[in-house]
Amino acid sequence: MNYKHLNYFWTVMRTGSVVRASEQLHLTPQTLSGQIKQLEQRIGQPLLRKSGRGIEPTDTGRLVMRYAEDIFALGDALGEALASGRDLRRATVLRAGISDALPKAIAFHVLESAMALEDPPQLACYEGGLTSLLADLAVHRLDLVLSDVPAPASLSLKVYTHLLGRSGIAFFAAPRLIKQFGLTARRAQASFPACLGRLPILLPTSASALRPRLDAWMRQQGLTPTLAAEFDDSALLKAFGREGQGVFAAPSVLAHEVAQQYQVVELGRPAGMWEEFYAISVERRITHPAVAAITSAARGKLFA
Numbered sequence: 001m002n003y004k005h006l007n008y009f010w011t012v013m014r015t016g017s018v019v020r021a022s023e024q025l026h027l028t029p030q031t032l033s034g035q036i037k038q039l040e041q042r043i044g045q046p047l048l049r050k051s052g053r054g055i056e057p058t059d060t061g062r063l064v065m066r067y068a069e070d071i072f073a074l075g076d077a078l079g080e081a082l083a084s085g086r087d088l089r090r091a092t093v094l095r096a097g098i099s100d101a102l103p104k105a106i107a108f109h110v111l112e113s114a115m116a117l118e119d120p121p122q123l124a125c126y127e128g129g130l131t132s133l134l135a136d137l138a139v140h141r142l143d144l145v146l147s148d149v150p151a152p153a154s155l156s157l158k159v160y161t162h163l164l165g166r167s168g169i170a171f172f173a174a175p176r177l178i179k180q181f182g183l184t185a186r187r188a189q190a191s192f193p194a195c196l197g198r199l200p201i202l203l204p205t206s207a208s209a210l211r212p213r214l215d216a217w218m219r220q221q222g223l224t225p226t227l228a229a230e231f232d233d234s235a236l237l238k239a240f241g242r243e244g245q246g247v248f249a250a251p252s253v254l255a256h257e258v259a260q261q262y263q264v265v266e267l268g269r270p271a272g273m274w275e276e277f278y279a280i281s282v283e284r285r286i287t288h289p290a291v292a293a294i295t296s297a298a299r300g301k302l303f304a
Contacts (some may be wrong), residue, residue: 001039002038002041002042003037003071004035005035005036005038005039005042006064006068006071006123006149007041007068007072007186008021008025008027008032008035008036008039008071009036009039009047009048009061009064009068009199010065010072011025011066011120012026012036012055012063012208013057013065013068016054017054017055018032018033023138028301030178031056036048043200044215045060046058046060046061047060047061047064047284049212050286059139062139062141062255063139063140063141064151066141066165068142070093071176072181073093073186074157075247080208084150088297090227090246092119092121092122093121093122093123093124093161093292094114094121094123094124094143094144094288094291095124095126095141095142095143095166096111096123096125096126096142096143096145096146096291097126097127097128097133097134097136097137097142097145097146098123098126098127098133098146098227099123099127099129099146099147099148099149100127100128100129100145100232100233101128101146101147101148101149101204101207101208101209101210101232101234102146102148102277103234103235103236103251103254104234104235105229105254105258105261106146106251106253106254106259106277106302106303107146109298109302110146110164110277110294110297110298110302111123111146111277111294112291113124113293113294113296113297113298114291114293114294114302115286116293117289117290117293121290126142130145130147130149130170131149133145133160134151134155134157134280135157136211137157137281137282138159138282140282142282143290143291144279144281144288144291144294145279145280145281146274146277146278146280147277147278147280148208148209148210148275148277148278148290148303149276149278150278150280151280158243159280159281159282159283160280160281160282160283160284161278161279161280161284162259162278162279162280162281163276163278164277164278164295164298164299164303165276165277165298165299165301165303165304166264166274166275166276166277166303167251167252167253167254167274167275167277168251168252168253168269168270168273168274168275168301169172169210169213169214169249169250169251169252169269169270169273169274169275170249170250170251170255170258170266170267170268170269171192171193171196171247171249171251171266171267171268171269172241172247172250172264172265172266172267173188173199173241173246173247173248173264173265173267174241174243174261174262174263174264174265175263175264175265176244177199177200177244177245177246177247178199178265180244180298181198181199181274183195183198183254185265187299188253188265188267189266189267192267192268193221193223193268193270194219194223195267196206196225196227197222197223197224197225199225199226199246199247199249200225200227200228200238200246200247201225201226201227201228201231201246201248202228202230202231202237202241202245202246202247202248203231203235203248203249204230204231204232204237204239205231205232207223207229207232208232209275209276210249210275213220213273213275214218214249214273217270217273219252224249228240228245228246229245229246234250236260238258238262239262241262241264242262242263244262246250247267251275252269253302253303261291277289277298279294279295279298281301
């Protein structure tokens with residue numbers, strides 16, 4: 001590969017246009033376009049396409065840009081190392097997508113094992129909807145995606161789902177909420193799950209894998225609590241719970257942590273209800289050292 005051509009493409013992407021890049025590189029726009037065409041011929045796929053009056057990268061262009069950023073950043077680091085006499089090589093970057101429905105404490109505990117490696121990666125976390133995260137994973141903009149649901153087969157993306165483990169569910173309430181409805185923590189716990197019929201509840205939206213399970217369980221128990229609010233973001237749901245706005249559910253593996261962090265009381269745990277957690281990668285057999293450490297620690301410790 002001609003790295004001068006790669007540098008030209010990288011500069012076009014950074015400046016946002018061929019004209020601005022040509023001014024920075026002291027080339028004519030025609031010459032610059034011709035050099036990028038040669039790079040596309042070498043790669044065998046187009047890197048840029050027209051978008052209105054401007055240009056945008058193709059999926060291959062985004063992939064090439066990601067590698068180009070690493071290549072030229074490493075070149076800058078080499079220059080700094082030679083000038084300073086110190087090895088300034090950057091740590092390996094682990095790019096993790098976090099599904100917005102996934103409890104953030106679960107994401108932290110899953111990822112912390114990578115940070116405990118002898119040569120820990122530089123961690124970059126991105127939160128979003130599962131579909132968009134999987135699209136980024138498929139074109140190698142992410143190294144893995146953490147989710148509470150497996151990758152949908154209907155997306156026809158070449159990604160693989162790895163079960164990390166599962167956890168029971170626990171219900172929590174702020175002491176002020178319990179007191180407001182004429183209960184004590186002990187009485188509420190003793191009457192669980194019937195006490196839920198008297199208290200308002202905070203639930204994840206229907207996009208969450210947990211919501212239909214909660215709905216089905218409450219129907220089986222004959223419970224019709226008042227729905228106070230629904231949330232896409234699990235951290236925001238818990239924040240409302242901490243302020244006494246309603247009862248909420250969280251993974252039981254986090255029970256002690258949730259009770260301490262949000263100053264709430266555990267009311268009880270439904271028998272036989274589970275929430276599962278997954279790592280999704282482009283590898284059928286995980287070989288990335290940090291991703292392998294994450295999956296191993298999650299299965300052997302967090303969800304053991």
